[in-house]
Amino acid sequence: MVVKIAHFNRQLLTNIFGRLFLSLRFAYRNIATKEKAIKTIKDNEFIVVGHNHWAEVDEKNHFACCGAILYGFAQYLTIDLTSGKITLHEEWY
16 A cells, blocks of 8 residues: 555656656666766776666766656667667657
C-alpha cells in the first residue's frame, strides 16, 4: 500500500510540475555514476549506462545514460551505428 501511495504522489507531482519535478528527483543520480565512469574510460571508449532514470549525453566526457520511461515521461537514446552519433529523445505520453 505504501508503494502505491508513493507512486500516486510521484505521478501527481509529475502532472503538476512536469519535467522540473523529474529533473529534481532523478538527475542527481548521474553525478556519482559519471565520476566513476570517467575514471575507467580508456581512449576511444564511450560508456552508456542505464537505470539512473535520467537521460544524459555528455560527449565531452564520453558518458551517456539511457534514462527511463515512467510517469508519462519517456527519455531514451538512439545510437546510429554508422556514424556513432548518440541522440537523446524526450516525449510525454
